[in-house]
Amino acid sequence: DAGVTQSPTHxxxxxxxxxTLRCSPISGHKSVSWYQQxxxxxxxxxxxxxxxxxxxxxxxxxxxxxxxxxxxxxxLNVNALLLGDSALYLCASRRDWSTNEKLFFGSGTQLSVL
Amino acid sequence: xxxxxxxxxMESNEEEPVHLPCNHSTISGTDYIHWYxxxxxxxxxxxxxxxxxxxxxxxxxxxxxEDRKSSTLILHRxxxxxxxxxxxxxxxFQGAQKLVxxxxxxxxxxx
Numbered sequence: 278d279a280g281v282t283q284s285p286t287h288x289x290x291x292x293x294x295x296x297t298l299r300c301s302p303i304s305g306h307k308s309v310s311w312y313q314q315x316x317x318x319x320x321x322x323x324x325x326x327x328x329x330x331x332x333x334x335x336x337x338x339x340x341x342x343x344x345x346x347x348x349x350x351x352x353l354n355v356n357a358l359l360l361g362d363s364a365l366y367l368c369a370s371r372r373d374w375s376t377n378e379k380l381f382f383g384s385g386t387q388l389s390v391l
Numbered sequence: 392x393x394x395x396x397x398x399x400x401m402e403s404n405e406e407e408p409v410h411l412p413c414n415h416s417t418i419s420g421t422d423y424i425h426w427y428x429x430x431x432x433x434x435x436x437x438x439x440x441x442x443x444x445x446x447x448x449x450x451x452x453x454x455x456x457e458d459r460k461s462s463t464l465i466l467h468r469x470x471x472x473x474x475x476x477x478x479x480x481x482x483x484f485q486g487a488q489k490l491v492x493x494x495x496x497x498x499x500x501x502x
Contacts, residue, residue: 281434310489312490312492318494319476319478319492319493319494319495320435320490320492321492322489322490322491325489333489335489367434367435369434369435377423377440379425379437379440380427380435380437380490381437382433382434382435382436383434384432384433384434385434
């Protein structure tokens with residue numbers, strides 16, 4: 278079975294541009310979360326979606342937005358990119374709502390903002 | 392979610408057991424203890440989790456102190472593929488999926 282897939286794997290943008298990152302969860306998983314990992318630090322929670330509804334939001338500015346589609350795939354959008362947005366963006370999926378369900382992470386999208 | 396404290400780095404030898412400690416002195420009675428690890432150039436990977444009792448799976452064992460203020464992840468026989476950053480996370484059982492990662496412990500395995 279395919280794991281969590283993210284696209285693209287690498288991306289280079291310039292300041293002020295907008296970017297869209299994509300995530301396909303494991304088949305049968307209805308919940309998707311997004312994390313940002315800056316070099317040398319642990320991942321930081323951005324968003325959580327379950328059954329197409331936002332269920333949680335981390336401490337990120339409104340420039341960050343996301344959505345989940347009927348097939349449970351998800352997109353993360355970042356507007357007006359800043360140099361500090363350069364990071365690895367990770368998507369994770371889970372079958373349902375319970376915290377005893379482990380999260381499955383993709384390999385991430387490496388975003389570089391120049 | 393309770394704050395966790397882990398050593399920044401640890402080193403061990405191949406085929407020897409490894410004990411990775413984690414302090415979570417502010418943990419509440421309903422917080423679960425989760426461990427994830429992140430291999431180079433990959434996303435985090437679930438290792439194990441528990442509440443009060445010690446837990447075992449094919450990857451590792453989790454030993455939880457009686458007062459639950461600390462826990463230890465045990466890799467029984469380390470291999471070079473176990474070299475990774477290990478994160479200890481406490482998670483309130485209320486449906487939220489937000490994992491709060493700290494700095495983690497960077498584990499180096501010597502051949």
